[in-house]
Amino acid sequence: MGVTGDMDYNRLTKEELIQKVRELEDEVSRLKMRESELEMLLSEYSSIMKKQFEVFDDFIKDVGTRRMIDPLTRVYSREHILKLISYYHQKAFEENFGYALVTITINNFNKLEQMEKEHALLSIGKLLKELVRVPLDSVGRSAEDQFIVLLTEITKENALKVKDRIENALALHNIDATVRFAAYPEDSTNLEELVKMVQ
DSSP states (O other): OOOOOHHHHHHHHHHHHHHHHHHHHHHHHHHHHHHHHHHHHHHHHHHHHHHHHHHHHHHHHHHHHHHHHHTTTTTTTHHHHHHHHHHHHHHHHHHHHOOOEEEETTTTTSOOOOOEEEEEEHHHHHHHHHSOOTTSSSSEEEEEEEEEEEESHHHHHHHHHHHHHHHHHHHHHTEEEEEEEEEEETTTTTTTHHHHOOO
């Protein structure tokens, strides 16, 4: 026979009822503790998220500033592109994949007039951004007269095709520049050596 909850309680002795009340009180205090634990966790989560957003805000503030972007050409600054290359070199080593560096150096840069210098720099910056696979690849200005391109997750063979495309585009736009190339790991597994090869 099914017995309802009410009848169950009616059958309990006074001692059993007191025991039941105590159990329920314990359960209530446990739940209250759980609630305060959850509140603590939520407040901890909120403060972590706030920190994350602050870090992100700082990162965003860097974008468009000289620290991260070259003001003239709007490609990455020397400091930022070198950080990216260093980070990526480590990643390539750990995850066992290839990458390549390509530099484009404007010939006789110092003999050019200021307007010609700016025109050449702007043209190359624009061309490079069109020729690489953004966001996989990155373009930076590594010196007054030089750009560096980081080609990621790419074989040496395919990276050489990109180098050829860059050379053809420069010739098409009558830009006198020297293009150098180095691939990881084929040409070297040492970051400093790779950078030297393209300077």
